[in-house]
Amino acid sequence: MPSRPRPITVIGCGGIVRDAHLPAYRKAGLPVAGVFDLDGEAARRLARDFGVSTVHASLEEAIAACGREGVFDLALPPEAVLATVGRLPHGATVLIQKPLGPDGSTARRIVGELDARNIVAATNFQLRFTPSMLAIGDAVGKGLFGEIVDVDVHLCVYMPWELWSFIAKLDAVEIPLHSIHYLDWIRGLLGEPHSIYAKSVKHPRYGGQADARSSIILDYGERVRCCLSLNHTYAHGPRHTEAVIRVEGLKGAAHLSVGYLEDYLRPQPERLEICHDGQPWVELPLAGERVPDSFAYIMANLQRFAAGEDTRLVTDVHDSLKTMLLVDAGLTSSRLGGVVPEAAEAPDAGGAR
Numbered sequence: 593m594p595s596r597p598r599p600i601t602v603i604g605c606g607g608i609v610r611d612a613h614l615p616a617y618r619k620a621g622l623p624v625a626g627v628f629d630l631d632g633e634a635a636r637r638l639a640r641d642f643g644v645s646t647v648h649a650s651l652e653e654a655i656a657a658c659g660r661e662g663v664f665d666l667a668l669p670p671e672a673v674l675a676t677v678g679r680l681p682h683g684a685t686v687l688i689q690k691p692l693g694p695d696g697s698t699a700r701r702i703v704g705e706l707d708a709r710n711i712v713a714a715t716n717f718q719l720r721f722t723p724s725m726l727a728i729g730d731a732v733g734k735g736l737f738g739e740i741v742d743v744d745v746h747l748c749v750y751m752p753w754e755l756w757s758f759i760a761k762l763d764a765v766e767i768p769l770h771s772i773h774y775l776d777w778i779r780g781l782l783g784e785p786h787s788i789y790a791k792s793v794k795h796p797r798y799g800g801q802a803d804a805r806s807s808i809i810l811d812y813g814e815r816v817r818c819c820l821s822l823n824h825t826y827a828h829g830p831r832h833t834e835a836v837i838r839v840e841g842l843k844g845a846a847h848l849s850v851g852y853l854e855d856y857l858r859p860q861p862e863r864l865e866i867c868h869d870g871q872p873w874v875e876l877p878l879a880g881e882r883v884p885d886s887f888a889y890i891m892a893n894l895q896r897f898a899a900g901e902d903t904r905l906v907t908d909v910h911d912s913l914k915t916m917l918l919v920d921a922g923l924t925s926s927r928l929g930g931v932v933p934e935a936a937e938a939p940d941a942g943g944a945r
Contacts, residue, residue: 593888594895598685599625601658603651603676604667605638608689613665614642616884622891625662628654651679660684663895669758670694674702677711685712685898687891691772691919692912699916703909714894714905715912719773720780721886721893723878724862728839728846732781736868737841740782743818745774748834749853751824753798766792766806766822767922774820775922776915778810780906781839782818784914785810790922791930795825808922830855844868852882859883 600617602609605627617624626646629635639647648654658664664686666676670693680686686706692699692715706713719725731737751770753759759769767775767790779785788810792803808820826833835850844867851860861881867873880886896902 593620593622593892594899594901596899597622598895598898599623599658599662600665600891601625601648601654601662602627602665602667603629603654604689605629605631605635606667609665609667610638610641612883612887613667614638614644616887617891618642619884620888620892622888622895626654626657651676655679655681658684663687663891663898665689665891670698674698674705677702677709677713678705680709680711682709683711684709685894687714687716687894688909689716690776690912691715691768692909692916696913696917696920699913703913706909712894712898712905713909714890714897714907715909715915716887716890717773717776717907717912717915718882718886718890719777720906721889722862722882723880723885724848724850724864725777726889727864727866727876727878728848729781731844731846731866731868732839732841736844736866737839737846738843739815740839740841741816742838742840743778743782743816744836744838744840745820745822746834746836746838747822747824747850747853748826748832749824749856750826750829750833751804751856753801753804753824760800762802764792764802764923764926766803766824767808767926768919770824771806771808771820771822771922772915772919775808775810775918776907776912778818779911779915779918782810782812782816785812785818785918787811788918788922788925790925792923792926797825797827803926806926844871847873 624644626648627635627639628648635647660683667689670691673693693702790808792806795804798804804825806822810818812818833854835853837848839846847865849863851862864876865873893906897905
C-alpha cells in the first residue's frame with residue numbers, strides 16, 4: 593500500500609464499482625472522497641452503502657474536488673472514456689476501467705490525450721494483480737520454471753451472459769470483454785506475440801449475442817505453444833466444469849484452478865500448485881482473492897508510482913494500448929476466417945483404392 597494514501601474520486605457507479613472497487617478500497621484502507629454518476633440515485637445508494645460522504649452533482653464538480661491531489665477512478669463505458677479524460681486537469685492521476693476505450697484506434701487517441709495533459713494513468717487490467725498471478729510472476733522472475741515453453745488457458749464453464757443487458761448490443765463479446773484479460777496477462781509474461789489466430793463463435797442459447805466462445809493461438813515462434821480454449825456456455829456441470837491455466841517451463845510448471853470462474857455466481861478460491869527442479873508438486877497458500885483484493889493492489893501500484901515509491905507502473909496505459917491492438921488483431925483474425933484447403937484430387941473412375 594502507498595505510505596500516504598491519496599483520496600479517490602470515483603466517476604461511474606455501476607456494478608463493478610459496487611462489487612469490486614469500493615469493497616477493495618475499504619478493505620485496504622484506501623480513502624474514497626466522493627462519487628459521481630449520471631444516475632444520481634445510483635450514486636447516492638452507493639455512497640450510503642459504503643459510507644462515502646460526498647456525492648457530486650456534476651462531473652465538473654467531481655473533477656474540481658479531486659483536482660491533482662486526489663486520484664480519479666474512471667469506471668465508465670468504453671465509449672465515454674475519451675471525452676472524460678479530455679476534461680481532467682493537467683498532471684492528474686487516473687485509473688481507467690478496462691477496456692481502454694472501445695477499440696485500438698480510440699485507445700491511441702485516449703493515450704494521446706493523456707500524454708498531452710501529462711496525466712499518470714493506468715488501466716484496470718487487474719488479472720496481473722490476482723494473488724495467483726503475482727505468485728506465478730514471482731516464480732518466473734526467479735527462474736524457478738526455467739525457459740517458458742507452454743502457456744495454456746482452458747475454460748469449460750457457464751457464464752451467465754444474460755445478466756448484462758448491454759452485451760446483446762455489442763459487435764464482439766468474448767475477446768474484448770473476457771479474453772482481453774488473458775491476452776494482457778500473457779503479454780506481461782511472454783512479451784509481444786508475432787501474430788494471433790482467433791475464432792469466436794455464437795451459441796444457440798444466446799442467439800442474439802455476437803459470440804460466446806473463442807479459440808485463440810498466440811504465435812511466439814517455434815519454441816513456445818500458447819493457446820486459449822474458452823467455452824463459456826457449458827451447461828452440463830458441475831461435473832467436468834473446468835477453469836485451468838497452466839504455465840510450463842523446462843525446469844518446472846504451475847497449475848492454477850481458477851475457482852472464481854468454475855461457478856460465476858458462487859465463486860471459489862483459486863488453487864495454485866507448482867513444481868520445479870524435480871521436486872514434487874506443492875500447493876501454495878494464497879492470500880486474498882481476485883475480487884476484491886486485486887482491485888486494491890492495482891490502485892496501490894498507481895498511487896505508489898505517482899509518489900515515486902514504485903519504479904514500475906505495471907498497467908501503464910502505454911502498455912495497455914498494446915493489449916488493445918492485440919484484441920483488434922484477434923477480432924480481425926476471427927472475422928477473416930481460416931485457410932481453405934485445396935480440393936483433393938477425385939478418385940479414379942475405377943473407384944478408390
